[in-house]
Amino acid sequence: MRAIVPGAALDFILPRRCPCCDARVACEQGLCADCWREMPFLERPWCHRLGKPFAYDVGEGAWSPQAIAAPPLFDRLRSVAFYDGPARQLVLSLKFSRRRELARPMARWMVRSGGELLDRNSLLVPVPLHWSRLLSRRFNQAADLAREIAREGGGRFEPRLLRRHKRTRQQVGLTAKDRQRNVRSAFTLDSSRADGVAGRPVVLIDDVLTTGSTVAACTRALLGAGAVSVDVLTFALVDPASRTGAGSDFQ
Numbered sequence: 427m428r429a430i431v432p433g434a435a436l437d438f439i440l441p442r443r444c445p446c447c448d449a450r451v452a453c454e455q456g457l458c459a460d461c462w463r464e465m466p467f468l469e470r471p472w473c474h475r476l477g478k479p480f481a482y483d484v485g486e487g488a489w490s491p492q493a494i495a496a497p498p499l500f501d502r503l504r505s506v507a508f509y510d511g512p513a514r515q516l517v518l519s520l521k522f523s524r525r526r527e528l529a530r531p532m533a534r535w536m537v538r539s540g541g542e543l544l545d546r547n548s549l550l551v552p553v554p555l556h557w558s559r560l561l562s563r564r565f566n567q568a569a570d571l572a573r574e575i576a577r578e579g580g581g582r583f584e585p586r587l588l589r590r591h592k593r594t595r596q597q598v599g600l601t602a603k604d605r606q607r608n609v610r611s612a613f614t615l616d617s618s619r620a621d622g623v624a625g626r627p628v629v630l631i632d633d634v635l636t637t638g639s640t641v642a643a644c645t646r647a648l649l650g651a652g653a654v655s656v657d658v659l660t661f662a663l664v665d666p667a668s669r670t671g672a673g674s675d676f677q
């Protein structure tokens with residue numbers, strides 16, 4: 427017979443820890459007060475297209491000058507936080523320290539920040555890794571996040587729809603033209619699943635958005651297969667103003 431362990435006793439045996447710094451915390455999968463304060467959350471009001479915060483409220487649905495000057499191929503981008511401090515720590519721990527249990531709390535934050543993108547009808551498509559990288563890492567962190575988002579927020583998890591058949595160099599540090607060349611035709615759709623895309627809204631999922639070239643290439647492939655819309659939901663967003671030093675994080 428299985429023993430039932432009361433919550434308080436379980437806390438004593440396995441104390442709840444902050445996923446960033448390992449300090450003891452009161453609630454499961456919650457950040458400690460210090461990490462919460464340091465987390466560079468993206469808050470409304472934000473650009474309707476790019477999800478970047480405005481300094482002041484310019485009204486619902488407003489576009490930033492950046493979105494007006496160069497509208498993205500995707501419809502909307504939403505992220506939980508800038509790629510800095512505890513947000514960067516969580517992304518690196520999930521990806522390189524194989525702390526896959528972090529996907530659940532990170533996905534919960536993503537559902538909260540990107541709830542307006544999620545619909546029962548949506549296809550949740552993780553940005554794929556090249557097979558050689560998947561072989562060495564053994565898991566795709568974007569797929570772990572997308573699976574948890576489907577569980578929490580609805581939508582159909584589609585981990586095998588997009589394929590990355592070209593191993594690309596890291597995007598940070600390349601010029602805009604080189605970035606586009608780097609990922610051009612890197613993604614195609616699995617022919618056995620492509621029929622299911624026509625007429626469906628798609629939400630592309632990734633852990634961090636760096637330059638936007640990768641999601642642009644994925645978006646092009648999905649729209650080409652007849653997706654009615656492509657939105658992008660990431661945990662973190664690299665702030666171009668503080669990109670220095672982030673390059674080595676994306677190997």
Ligand SMILES: [Zn+2]
Nearest residue numbers: 444447458461
């Ligand atoms: Zn902490």
